Amino acid sequence: MQRALISGVAIAILCSVIGLFLVLRRYALFGDAIAHSSFGGIALGLMAGVYPLWTAYGVSLVSALVITKVKEKYNISGDASVAVLLSSGIAIGLVIIGISGGFTIDIFSFLFGSILLVSVNDTILILSLTGVILIVVLLLYRQLLYSTFNEEQAKVSGIPVEKINYLIVFMAGVTVVTSIQLVGVLLISALFVIPNVTAIMYGKGFKQTAILSISFSIFSVVAGILVSYIFDITPAGTIVLLSISLLAGTMGIKSAGLLSKN
Amino acid sequence: MLNIVEIEHLTVQYPDVKALDDVSFTVNKGDFLGIIGPNGAGKSTLFASMLGLNTKYKGKIKFFGQDIRKSKDYLKEIGYVPQKPIFEKNFPATVNDVVQMGLRQESDANKIDEILQQLWIHELSKRRIGELSGGQQQRVFIAKALVNNPKLLILDEPITGIDQQSIELFYSILRELNSKQKITIIWSSHDLDAVNQHANHVACLNRKLFFHGESDEFFENDELVKQYSEASMQEHMHHH
Numbered sequence: 001m002q003r004a005l006i007s008g009v010a011i012a013i014l015c016s017v018i019g020l021f022l023v024l025r026r027y028a029l030f031g032d033a034i035a036h037s038s039f040g041g042i043a044l045g046l047m048a049g050v051y052p053l054w055t056a057y058g059v060s061l062v063s064a065l066v067i068t069k070v071k072e073k074y075n076i077s078g079d080a081s082v083a084v085l086l087s088s089g090i091a092i093g094l095v096i097i098g099i100s101g102g103f104t105i106d107i108f109s110f111l112f113g114s115i116l117l118v119s120v121n122d123t124i125l126i127l128s129l130t131g132v133i134l135i136v137v138l139l140l141y142r143q144l145l146y147s148t149f150n151e152e153q154a155k156v157s158g159i160p161v162e163k164i165n166y167l168i169v170f171m172a173g174v175t176v177v178t179s180i181q182l183v184g185v186l187l188i189s190a191l192f193v194i195p196n197v198t199a200i201m202y203g204k205g206f207k208q209t210a211i212l213s214i215s216f217s218i219f220s221v222v223a224g225i226l227v228s229y230i231f232d233i234t235p236a237g238t239i240v241l242l243s244i245s246l247l248a249g250t251m252g253i254k255s256a257g258l259l260s261k262n
Numbered sequence: 263m264l265n266i267v268e269i270e271h272l273t274v275q276y277p278d279v280k281a282l283d284d285v286s287f288t289v290n291k292g293d294f295l296g297i298i299g300p301n302g303a304g305k306s307t308l309f310a311s312m313l314g315l316n317t318k319y320k321g322k323i324k325f326f327g328q329d330i331r332k333s334k335d336y337l338k339e340i341g342y343v344p345q346k347p348i349f350e351k352n353f354p355a356t357v358n359d360v361v362q363m364g365l366r367q368e369s370d371a372n373k374i375d376e377i378l379q380q381l382w383i384h385e386l387s388k389r390r391i392g393e394l395s396g397g398q399q400q401r402v403f404i405a406k407a408l409v410n411n412p413k414l415l416i417l418d419e420p421i422t423g424i425d426q427q428s429i430e431l432f433y434s435i436l437r438e439l440n441s442k443q444k445i446t447i448i449w450s451s452h453d454l455d456a457v458n459q460h461a462n463h464v465a466c467l468n469r470k471l472f473f474h475g476e477s478d479e480f481f482e483n484d485e486l487v488k489q490y491s492e493a494s495m496q497e498h499m500h501h502h
Binding site for chain 1: 313314315334337338340342344347348349350352353354355356358359360362363364365388390
């Protein structure tokens, strides 16, 4: 339980921060696409008898980088490239599962998360990846923000925009696979998108928006894990529903005119 | 006299049209150069090439004596204000955030307050950029361009869609930057009168360079102005 909470909080922070850049780049579903492609990786790992998350890391990072390259080279729109990646991952996963005669029990925990079952090693891995990615984001804060705000101007001010784009995609890939244990492949984009959409509505500057988003995310994850533990329901679903209720609440406050425009 | 920019035989060929044809000119320290020309005259292509956004050109572009193909260091000495900055309307960035994006060294944070005050947008510093009027946004982008103390300011037709009062303020800010702070300015416009009033040098562009020199030399020569107006009018008719 303690491990679940610690890992959950780390993942909540990580997903909010990386998700904010993805949402602002109109790349909200990219997390979803990487998650689905990692499904292929998981199936591959289970078939080969390797720890499935390792193969998931490999497959998602390769597909994230390939799709970014393909998108650049052939000028395919963001949403179409996401759709291609998403369906390829699931298709590969299904075929592999078919070939190996199915291994339904393990697959289920990857599809919907199994945060209450994280091991000590998993927790250490989650904490270290979170630490590394947050340090990178803090160090390259200006470059990441500027190239998200306006690519052309960032280029003119000498920022290596292409490299930064690859870095974001790479960090998103690592974040997604790391977060699979918390909410599973199917609900990951909720953690990327919902707290950020909620936070953006408050009309604050970038850092405050990020802090709001992280707070909403941590609240949903911690409350979600506790509630699901007490009532013996699925944590992933509970976490996502809580974060949706925060969004709905914010929308309510906003339409009631209680949120000032500034 | 120090050459800030040297353009030598710049030619840009797009698949269906020659956007720039053998354009050469120099910009010296302290110049306030107005580049005029009708739509499609190649002003944006010229800027894109100068800023390193378009690398498919023939000829040579030098900044501070160095070929820009060899080093991108010159970008550190330039402030650029785009025509209409494109950003997500709900982007969670305040005026302060936007100016800070331009700042190379975090330690110069005081510089932000200073520049916001200078451009009369200090009281807007905590507002989101998307909530401001066109004129206010433009001043924010000038502030962002100025925050690193550039030697050269490049502005691409920066008065599109801005009210008259903001335009006047904008010109007075540019004149002050040029005369008091000795910042060299390159500014593209299709407003002949404004260039006549504010710039000290003129370049008339219509894919080819039609004239380059001191603005008095151009505007006091009725024949030149007439020729230029006719040429750009013909080009305009041809386009439609």
